[in-house]
Amino acid sequence: MAYSIGSGADWELDFSASELTGALGDSVTVLPLLVALAATTSVSLPHVLVGFGVFQIVWGVYYGMPLSVEPMKALIGLAIVGSLSYPELAAAGLLAGVVLLVVGRLGLVGHLQRVVGEPVIRGIQFAVALLLLESAVGLSLESLPVAAAGLAVVGVLAVVGYRQSSVLVVLALGAVAAVATAGVPTPRFPELALFPAGEPAFTTAALEGTVAQLGMTIGNAAIATALLCGDLYDRDVRADDLSQSMGVTCLAAVPIGGVPMCHGSGGLAGKYAFGARTGGANVLLGIGYLALALVAAGAVLAAFPLALLGVLLVVVALELGRAAFAPVEDGRALALVVGVGIVGLAVNVGIAFVLGTVVFWLLAREE
Template identity: 60%
Template sequence: MAVTSRFDFDGRLELSLGEVTGALGDSVTVLPIVVALGTLTPVSIAHVFLFFGLFQIVWGVRYGLPLSVEPMKALAGLAIAGALTYGELVAAGLLAGTVLLVVGATGTLGYVERYVGQPVIRGVQLAVALLLVEAGLDLSMGRPSMAVAGGAIAVVIAAVGYWRFAGLAVLGVGTLWTLVVAPLPALSLPTLTVFPTGDPAFTVGAVEGTLAQLAMTVGNAAVATSLLLGDFFDADVSADRLCRSMGTMTLAAVPLGGFPMCHGSGGLAGKYAFGARTGGANVVLGVLYLGAALVAGLWLGFPLAMLGALLFVVAAQLGRVAADTDHPVLVGAIGVLAVVTNVGVAFLGGLAYWLVTQRA
């Protein structure tokens, strides 16, 4: 069967052991971010899991590939760090989803990509990482011993070669702690209403958050994912098509309480590394996320100091990616400028410098 036809119709779905283990590759970074969002912001964990689960299944069946479904990390990091209000987060999600849908439909992603250089993208990643470190320090001060314990767990896991699981290990320990001090919540389905937690706030901050997210999405979610699909599966899935998928699911989820979502290249690589080869991994993970939505209240009591350690791990993972650059001074300058001012100013400043130096 031709490659193009299997992606245009029902796709390949297998439920082998490799698909089950591969499903974990997309959750190791997603789960810590979701719990942090649900604990520190008005974001509903139940709604996030609900739409993550639904779209894992949708894209697994649609593409026949273990395509990743992840939170938009720049928006997540800014919300967790307190740089975006919930209303601004919702507005930024709607703006980002609209832009991605339009860019994908008009085939103009390549034009955008030419102007947003890789060092600028890496700088935004570093900026978000530094903001998460700052937030993690604030949370850790409430109970330093617990934060140190969480950090020690992460270091041990990373030291034995399983750094990808460091955040998941801290999350697991914190979840067990929560189960000890609080009863298991009753099963509850999230209700779907329009903007259940607050209306969108289209402010300058929302626009800045959108720009920061789009910078990351263009390089890491659309272009990089398209290239990996070709490398891993010999699949011809264009970056523009992925933009349409990301825009569609974000615009469908955000008004009903979900979180802005993208197709992360890291999640795809993780699924592949753990054995996923078809859309079956998405079906497995989608069902698990839907189950998690039923008991989402469990994580509302997650210890804040342990959450601080968790943010350090997420920041380290983002920082590790940001360090992969040939322009460390520019990347570092964007990161520092974001902490001193805000991520929008840092992005625009870095972009302006990049454009000027490339034309010189």
């Protein structure tokens, strides 16, 4: 049975079965990244899940459509591989939030996209994918038989047509193994967690990560998502509006234990592919995240098989890498994407971003 609120073409909440399945389209990469982040840093998974639950609901109701709410993948990826501490991640999230709110308010999103250049943004995506893949290999070495079994599950599901759902299956298998080891967690409300203190936060690494992330966010989470809103849902949503909502999300969530969050064209397309057509999918998914927050106990998380975590990161890395190269056709653009990615892996993402932008400007002047 379907339950609907609103009847206009521009705003509606529906709670049908298709909205429920569509909600899963946005969690395919979200949950593996959050579990990996909580397993490799001092972040509190229950607080992170609360943040995602709240803002799935907020933006689903506000826009009346299944707008995605995802982790800022560059920053989260850098934290997972150890390039950013949790305080640095939080600081970068606040910096990104301020910038996104200001540039969106001033209508500067499109101008920034043209300055940076899409090949540089794609190169940053590729760099993060390589870093995640490197970390995945290290985690998989914890138990090669378990990693091989996880990859086999992913491969079989991909062959039979369930490639996107394979990471959720592996995640569920890991959760079952963790519960079998640590026991069934007792549901409890997470206590208030304020901005992490005790370690340096606003460092050079945090600033470099912020700059690199903003390139991806402006290109994918603002401009590409705004275009997709029109293509898939026939909705006129401005990129500057999306920038402001992402800024509000970061500034509200990070100080109380959340992580930097953004919108994203991939999550929006995933929800659409799985059947979501209204903001009801966000409400259902938000409720699901809030429910998970009640049972995301630390002991269970600590018992999650690291080798399976490596498998999850492999899949996420491959998806991110595929997205980086999918729209690239020009030979020089392809070379720039690869170059930025390699520099990001070998040196750091911040330097790769700056060098890539300089090269992009030089190439543009020759045309």
